[in-house]
Amino acid sequence: MVTADKTALQPRRFNRWIRTVILIALGLLFLFYFPVIRETYFRCAICGMTHIEQRVTAFGCLISSWERPTESSDWYQANVEPEHKHVWVRGTYAEGKNVFGQTVLMQQLTSLASGPFSWLYLGNYKQMEIYKLSPDPAQARVLLLKLAHFEPEGSPERKVQDEIYSRFWEWRINGMQDPWPFEEGEFLSPVQPTDPDNPPSSPD
Numbered sequence: 001m002v003t004a005d006k007t008a009l010q011p012r013r014f015n016r017w018i019r020t021v022i023l024i025a026l027g028l029l030f031l032f033y034f035p036v037i038r039e040t041y042f043r044c045a046i047c048g049m050t051h052i053e054q055r056v057t058a059f060g061c062l063i064s065s066w067e068r069p070t071e072s073s074d075w076y077q078a079n080v081e082p083e084h085k086h087v088w089v090r091g092t093y094a095e096g097k098n099v100f101g102q103t104v105l106m107q108q109l110t111s112l113a114s115g116p117f118s119w120l121y122l123g124n125y126k127q128m129e130i131y132k133l134s135p136d137p138a139q140a141r142v143l144l145l146k147l148a149h150f151e152p153e154g155s156p157e158r159k160v161q162d163e164i165y166s167r168f169w170e171w172r173i174n175g176m177q178d179p180w181p182f183e184e185g186e187f188l189s190p191v192q193p194t195d196p197d198n199p200p201s202s203p204d
């Protein structure tokens with residue numbers, strides 16, 4: 001009887017052991033490979049400074065954020081405006097990090113951008129080139145700001161935005177060698193409603 005009990009116990013103990021090993025393995029997999037932290041990158045539409053945010057992947061709550069100056073932002077501060085309120089536009093790249101802060105996931109998605117500005121891919125110094133080559137940095141500033149967020153699909157503002165974006169893009173892919181692609185004062189005034197009887201709704 002005693003030997004029979006012992007043999008019955010052994011597979012149970014073995015099963016428990018297997019379960020423990022599987023749980024530990026899953027725990028380790030989670031610790032090392034699960035992206036618990038999501039890091040996203042923003043750039044200021046005015047000066048080109050970088051802003052980085054780390055959030056908990058599942059809940060989206062902010063863990064930390066910090067700024068990193070770039071060649072463009074240093075130049076802008078020294079030559080155009082000593083101070084301004086940064087306007088952050090989310091870029092197309094994001095990273096997932098494990099609990100130890102190691103990168104376990106890299107994403108490059110055009111849909112991550114929070115404004116067409118990010119699709120210009122200006123990097124750390126091209127924004128500075130835009131200001132240097134523009135006849136009027138104030139105009140360049142306004143035009144870049146118009147690309148900081150997406151205007152509603154189909155709106156007159158969106159048409160203007162698309163036009164500004166494509167001119168910048170054409171100019172940029174031609175190495176910024178062509179003349180400045182905007183007329184003096186162009187796109188600087190607010191968009192006028194095309195139908196006076198049906199103006200765009202204004203906030204109350």
Ligand SMILES: [Zn+2]
Nearest residue numbers: 044046047086
């Ligand atoms: Zn800025």
